[in-house]
Amino acid sequence: MDLLALADFNLVARHGGFGRAARATGRPKATLSRRVAELEAALNLRLFERGARALKLTEEGRALFERAGLLLTELEETAAAIASGGEKPRGRLRISAPLLFSQTAMGKIAAGFALKHPDVRLEVTTEDRAVDMIEEGFDLVIRVNPAPDESLVGRAFLHDRLVVVASPRLVKPVACEAVPAVLRGTGDRSAWKIKTSAGQSSIAVEPILSLSSLVMVRDAVRAGVGAGRLPLSLVSRDLSDGTLAYWGDIDGPPITLWALYPSRRLLSARVSAFLDYLKQAFPKGTPEELAGYIGK
Template identity: 75%
Template sequence: MDLVALADFNLVARHGGFGKAARAAGRPKATLSRRVGELESNLGLRLFERGARDLKLTEEGRALFERTARLLSELDDTASAIASGGHTPKGKLRISAPALFSQSAMGKIAAGFALKYPEVRLEVTTEDRAVDMIEEGYDLVIRVNPDPDINLVGRAFLRDRLVVVASPNLPRPTGALAAPGVARGAGERQTWHVKTSAGRSTIKIEPVLILSTLMMVRDAVRAGVGAARLPISLVTHDLADGTLVHWGDLDEPEVALWALYPSRRLLSARVSAFLDFLKQVFPNGMPDELAAYVGR
């Protein structure tokens, strides 16, 4: 297979059209069109559906793109490493991370990584949705309790747990009474099952606020408007100084943050360096480490 033609096909697929790819690469549109046409002829497959205004990958084209995009990237990384005489991390590293982790810790992590690896151009975006790594060009994603994906591998680098907290001025309800609650999103459950040293119990809540981020929820709970479910790492300092009180741990599985990347034999030096950096920042992967790293 002609690797140049394959690289041109990936360029067009990544940019979604011959014109955009030509402008991005500074190459003639006609050359890219000819190369892709030759690749289609050699394979005996149609890789793109060519409409009047748009260009879409066929099913075969998408499969080829998903299987070869990372391989070509690995070839480039290997060639660059050999040319530079080593495996020094360099180049662009795109990461997608969830909102809470991004807001609380990712800025500090990114700064530390940039200082340690100045030749890596780190780009971090905040996404709570499950991004398509291949289609959207990410090298690594950080996700909370991700669903299994045969196309991705990775490791859990940090663990947390959910607790119910409230202002010390808010009395804990008894019996069938409900406590005012701060919910994250309209789908928040109104009955929380908690466990304490005294055993298991149930707390009923009546949402008085519905907010979209956990940072907003924490700030509202600090103000005394109601109780809420929050990660222990986010309220460790508040519990220590008495700003908030602990009503119990949620009787649910722990929360795990995973660093995921495409399943492949050769892992780029950039991704390996970032995974190692996360391990250095959170050596045991426990909630108290995140709380200490983030600070007050």
């Protein structure tokens, strides 16, 4: 198989068209079209559906794009490592991270990583949705309690848990009394099942505010408007200095942050370096470590 033709196919697939690929790279559009046609002829497969206005990958084309992109990246990184005499991280590293982790810690992590690895151009996108790593071109994603995905592997690097907290001025309810509550979003409004050293119990809630960010929820709870369910790392300092009072742990699964990347035999030096940096930032992976990192 012609590697140059494969590289040009990957280029066109990534940019979504011959014209876009040509404009982005300065390559002649006719050359890209010819190379892709030669590749299709060699494979005896149609890789693109060519419409009047749009170019769309066929099922076979999408499969080739997903696999070829990884292989070409590995070849480029291997060549760069040989040329530089070592596996020094370099090049672009695209990461997708969830909102709360980005707001509280990612900026400092990214800055520290950039100072340590100046040859890596780090790009971080913040979003809570489950991105398609291959389709959207991410090298690594950070996700909270991700669903199993056979196309990805990863490492759990941080653990947290949800706790119910409130201003010390707010009296903890007894029996079946409902407590004013600050919720994230407009989802589940059922009673909160909590556990403490004294045992398990349930707290009925009366929603007062619905906010889209956990940082906003924390700030509203601090102001005394109601109780809230928040990650321990986010309120650890408030509990220590008495700004907030602890009512109990949410009785449910723990919060685990994972760093995920495509399953492949050769992991890029850039991704390996970032995984190592996360391990250095959170050697034990505890909520207290994240709380300390947030407060720096």
